[in-house]
Structures are given as C-alpha cells and as structure tokens.
Amino acid sequence: MTGVTSRVALVxxxxxxxxxxxxxxxxxxxMRVVVNYLRSGTAAEEVVAGIEAAGGQAMAVQADVREVAAVENLTERVRTAWGGIDVLVHNALTPYAIKPFQDMTWEELGGKLDDEMRAAYVITKAVLPAMTEQGWGRIVYISTGLSHRPRENMIALGTAKAALVQFARYLxxxxxxRGITVNVVEPGPVEDTRMAAKALDEEQKKQQVAATPLGRLAQTGDVAQVVAFYASEDNGFMTGxxxxxDGGMSM
Known part of the structure; x- marks a missing residue:
C-alpha cells in the first residue's frame, strides 16, 4: 500500500x-492533488502554482464530471502520472435555479437532481476500482445545510443535495x-464563495450570522479542515x- 505522503487526492x-x-x-x-475544473483553467493553474510554490505536488485536469468519457480521460491521465486515486473530494457544483417551486419548471428541478446524482455516480464509479484493489479509500462529498434546513427559493439545490447525502450513506x-470510508461535509453559508454571493444578500447574511452561535459565517478554510480530516489516515472509523x-447554526 502506498505511504502516507504519496496518497493521490482528486478534488x-x-x-x-x-x-x-x-x-x-x-x-x-x-498528498498529491488533482485540481479538477470545468471552465476556469487559469484559476486552476493558479491553485496548482500556489501548491507547487509551497513545496507540494499538484496537476490541473479539465473534465465535466457529469460526462463518462471526460472522467475516464481524467482518471487515465492521473493513473499515467501518479497511479490510482486514493481520495475523492467531490465538490463540483452544477448550476441550479434560485426561485420558488411555484415558478419552477421540471427541467429546473429535475435537471438539477439529474446533474447532481449523475456527477456523483460517474466520478465515484471511476475511482472505486483502485480503492477496492488496495483495500483503502476515502470519499468525501460536499453538501449543504439546505439539504435538511429549507431556505426560501433554494428547493432545487436543497433537494438535490438531500439525495446526495442519502446516496453517501448507502455507499x-x-x-x-472494502476499507473505503464515505462521509459528507455539510457547510452552512460560506462567506468567501460564489454560491454565497449568488444566494445571499447583505440582509440575509446578517440574519445568518445572528443565528450562528459562533457569530460569523464559515470561511472556506473552516470547511477544508473537516474535509482534510475525513480524507486522512486519522479517519479510520468514521463512515456514513x-x-x-456551520458554527452551531444547525443545533
């Protein structure tokens, strides 16, 4: 089995x-990290450059994770360079409508459900053979508190992520x-993300902060710390x- 310092993580x-x-x-x-992106190639290369400048190893690989052929190409590139993928952090967020159910088409609601589950299905199928062969793997899915705490106009995202959470439990x-753990990280609103900018105006942000015992919204680094634990050797006995x-918001 590969050593601790040579694990390969796909994010x-x-x-x-x-x-x-x-x-x-x-x-x-x-870990050696595969920085996956769909359209933001320049930004992905900047993430890689930052990792390498800090002494780490990374590569950027473009792929629409909903597409089988694209994901097969991604895993083949990684396999050629580094071998199998040991850790999957599935964070990619497909587009979704922000509107009331009454104004929503089936294409908007059903399309988001299909995108969410298709991406999780395709990328998970792709990484399982190597994890199964070595009897070790870590799978981490990024969800949202909206999966069980509804908020106005967020029915498409919340319903799709609820499906993802249950999918993770079955897996x-x-x-x-097989020695593979599967866990979910469920942030509340995360201040320094496009999703927060899209879904929350300033008044809503203030309301979210007021409802949070720790008195602030999450930062991306807060979420990454939990992801890193679930992805690590230390997490040997937590799955499902x-x-x-969320700073205690969901208590």
Missing part, C-alpha cells in the same frame, strides 16, 4: 472556493467492507456521517 471543482481551499490543505499535508454501508460546518 472536483477545485479552481476556487471550498475546492481550492481543500486542494491546498491536502497538498500541504503531503458507506456497501463500501465499508455528516459533519455540519
């Missing part, structure tokens, strides 16, 4: 936000005997769990 959607913060932290802790049960990274 989907890691050109910015939680994905980029997670990629940097995993690299700082000794945890099935993959545990969901960690709320």
């Amino acid at each position: 989907t959607g890691s050109s910015s936000g939680i994905g980029a913060a997670s990629a940097r932290l995993l690299a700082a802790r000794g 945890a049960q099935e993959l545990g005997p 769990t969901t960690a709320a990274v």
Whole structure:
C-alpha cells in the first residue's frame, strides 16, 4: 500500500472556493492533488502554482464530471502520472435555479437532481476500482445545510443535495467492507464563495450570522479542515456521517 505522503487526492471543482481551499490543505499535508475544473483553467493553474510554490505536488485536469468519457480521460491521465486515486473530494457544483417551486419548471428541478446524482455516480464509479484493489479509500462529498434546513427559493439545490447525502450513506454501508470510508461535509453559508454571493444578500447574511452561535459565517478554510480530516489516515472509523460546518447554526 502506498505511504502516507504519496496518497493521490482528486478534488472536483477545485479552481476556487471550498475546492481550492481543500486542494491546498491536502497538498500541504503531503498528498498529491488533482485540481479538477470545468471552465476556469487559469484559476486552476493558479491553485496548482500556489501548491507547487509551497513545496507540494499538484496537476490541473479539465473534465465535466457529469460526462463518462471526460472522467475516464481524467482518471487515465492521473493513473499515467501518479497511479490510482486514493481520495475523492467531490465538490463540483452544477448550476441550479434560485426561485420558488411555484415558478419552477421540471427541467429546473429535475435537471438539477439529474446533474447532481449523475456527477456523483460517474466520478465515484471511476475511482472505486483502485480503492477496492488496495483495500483503502476515502470519499468525501460536499453538501449543504439546505439539504435538511429549507431556505426560501433554494428547493432545487436543497433537494438535490438531500439525495446526495442519502446516496453517501448507502455507499458507506456497501463500501465499508472494502476499507473505503464515505462521509459528507455539510457547510452552512460560506462567506468567501460564489454560491454565497449568488444566494445571499447583505440582509440575509446578517440574519445568518445572528443565528450562528459562533457569530460569523464559515470561511472556506473552516470547511477544508473537516474535509482534510475525513480524507486522512486519522479517519479510520468514521463512515456514513455528516459533519455540519456551520458554527452551531444547525443545533
């Protein structure tokens, strides 16, 4: 089995936000990191350059993680360079509508559900053979507190992420005997992300902060710390769990 310092981690959607913060932290802790992106090639290369400048190893690989052929190309590139993928952090966020159900089309609601589950299905299928062969793996899915705490106009994202959380539990049960843990990180609003900018105005941000015992919104680094634990050798006996990274908002 590979040593601690040579684990290979794939972080989907890691050109910015939680994905980029997670990629940097995993690299700082000794993993070789695949920075996956869809369109933001320049930003992904900047994440790689920052990791390498700090003494880490990283590569940027473009792929739409909803597409089987694109993901097969991604895993083949990684395999050629570094071998199999030991850690999957699935963070890539597909587009979604922010509107009331009454104004929503089935294409908007059903399309988001399909995108969410298709991406999780495709990328997970791709990494399982190598993890199964070595009897060790870490899978971490990024969800949202909206999966069980509704907020106005967020039905498409919240429903899709609720499906992802249950998917993760079923996988945890099935993959545990293979030495693969599957866990979910569920942030509340994260201040330094595009999602927060899109979904929260200033008044809503103030309301969210007021409802948080720790008195602030999360930063991407707060979320990355939990991702890194779930992805590590230290997490040998937690699977099928969901960690709320929300400053106590969900209590």
